[in-house]
Amino acid sequence: MAVQWEQLYAERCDGLNASGIREILKVSGGPNFISLAGGLPAPELFPVDEVRRACELVLENAPEQALQYGATEGYEPLRAFISARLARLWNIRSTPDEVLITSGSQQALDLVGRLFINPGDAVVVEDPSYVAALQAFISYQARFLVAPTDDDGVRTDALEELLAREVVKFIYLVPTFQNPSGRTLSLPRRQHLLELSERYGVPIIEDDPYSELRYEGQAIPPLKALDPDGRVIYLGTFSKILDPGMRLGWIVAARPVLDKLVLAKQPADLHTGMFQQMVTFEVVRAGFLEPHVQRLIPVYRERRDALLAALARHFPDGEVTWTRPQGGLFVWATLPPDCHALDFFREAAQEDVSFVPGESFHPRGDVHNTLRLNFSNAAPHKLEDAVARLARAFSKVERGKRRTRQYHEPLAII
Ligand SMILES: Cc1ncc(COP(=O)(O)O)c(C=O)c1O
Numbered sequence: 001m002a003v004q005w006e007q008l009y010a011e012r013c014d015g016l017n018a019s020g021i022r023e024i025l026k027v028s029g030g031p032n033f034i035s036l037a038g039g040l041p042a043p044e045l046f047p048v049d050e051v052r053r054a055c056e057l058v059l060e061n062a063p064e065q066a067l068q069y070g071a072t073e074g075y076e077p078l079r080a081f082i083s084a085r086l087a088r089l090w091n092i093r094s095t096p097d098e099v100l101i102t103s104g105s106q107q108a109l110d111l112v113g114r115l116f117i118n119p120g121d122a123v124v125v126e127d128p129s130y131v132a133a134l135q136a137f138i139s140y141q142a143r144f145l146v147a148p149t150d151d152d153g154v155r156t157d158a159l160e161e162l163l164a165r166e167v168v169k170f171i172y173l174v175p176t177f178q179n180p181s182g183r184t185l186s187l188p189r190r191q192h193l194l195e196l197s198e199r200y201g202v203p204i205i206e207d208d209p210y211s212e213l214r215y216e217g218q219a220i221p222p223l224k225a226l227d228p229d230g231r232v233i234y235l236g237t238f239s240k241i242l243d244p245g246m247r248l249g250w251i252v253a254a255r256p257v258l259d260k261l262v263l264a265k266q267p268a269d270l271h272t273g274m275f276q277q278m279v280t281f282e283v284v285r286a287g288f289l290e291p292h293v294q295r296l297i298p299v300y301r302e303r304r305d306a307l308l309a310a311l312a313r314h315f316p317d318g319e320v321t322w323t324r325p326q327g328g329l330f331v332w333a334t335l336p337p338d339c340h341a342l343d344f345f346r347e348a349a350q351e352d353v354s355f356v357p358g359e360s361f362h363p364r365g366d367v368h369n370t371l372r373l374n375f376s377n378a379a380p381h382k383l384e385d386a387v388a389r390l391a392r393a394f395s396k397v398e399r400g401k402r403r404t405r406q407y408h409e410p411l412a413i414i
Helices: 020-025 047-062 076-090 104-116 131-138 158-166 187-200 256-268 274-284 289-314 343-348 380-396
Strands: 099-102 122-127 141-151 170-173 202-205 232-237 249-252 330-332 369-374
Touching: 047 274, 076 099, 076 232, 076 249, 076 274, 076 343, 099 232, 099 256, 104 131, 104 170, 104 232, 104 256, 122 131, 122 158, 141 158, 158 187, 170 187, 187 202, 202 369, 289 330, 289 369, 289 380, 343 369
Parallel strands: 122 141, 122 170, 170 202, 202 232
Antiparallel strands: 099 249, 232 249, 330 369
């Protein structure tokens, strides 16, 4: 008898659909193709020599430890390094044993879902939100309470109404240079949010991969730095400031919560690879990161400026609007209401250029005219070329088309 696979899958995987967009992205990768889709750092800035040297050093000095099983909590010197660095950078107070090393912050999102979400539990998310976080929470059958955002980030007045109405497990936010919108939560709203968290006893999950990538303006402290009593669970990562292929992130949380997260991580992968933890520690231990981030910033600033200038040049009439992020990797654009970003996406693929249609970032999947543009992975002249192609594609989009099919295709896209 044939295995009826479809009948065997657990309900928690019902919301995880393969995406037509991913399929298109797979086929359209020729030499002339320019992708503004993924959130990929610039590979020419990867610290290849430093990693090579560190690999040799680790294998020379401590091969038994590097290739052996390790503690679930992570490599002790790396935990101490992260704790000290967060104190130095942002005045985030933690002890090394309040730091858990994760396999990227994507795993941290999964662990948070695993630890807190029962089927049907309410979780507050922003509209739009980071799509892979939504997916992680969907796989634990979360119910989303959706808080609107504006140019200052999530609207805490609306969030307050949600908290007054429903019992909520946690609030998930990317407060700084958000993926996908590039927006940053203002300081007064950060303070309001922490007050709400205290009033309603609801924890905040602060996902913060981008804070260090600021290209202009005054730094705003992470929520975790404003949190005196451990109500914020802070997620960080080396992905955007060093090398995402290493898959190294971290969670900072009060000790009792961290102990539980450690237990949740054990069945997932026992621990994050010792080798990459030790190699990364070797790379960063003597102060490599600060000058490295200072090298990234002007390159990404130039790319952001190139993308914004090209958008202004090729979409001059105000029909299409976009955010002007002070940091991070993304610009978020809004098309006229009679335009569907998926139609635009298909026309763009014909012009050998891609972006991510915004639909999957909207937790209800109900907004069709937004899209995310990445600027970190292409040189300025390519960004100009990409936007010229986008403008050509846009002129071909059929407007006001009626749809017979409802699209909601969550994307496993970074
Ligand atoms: C907001 C946000 N959270 C988490 C991640 C996942 O990062 P990591 O590579 O550390 O798993 C990303 C990656 O783009 C992101 O933008």
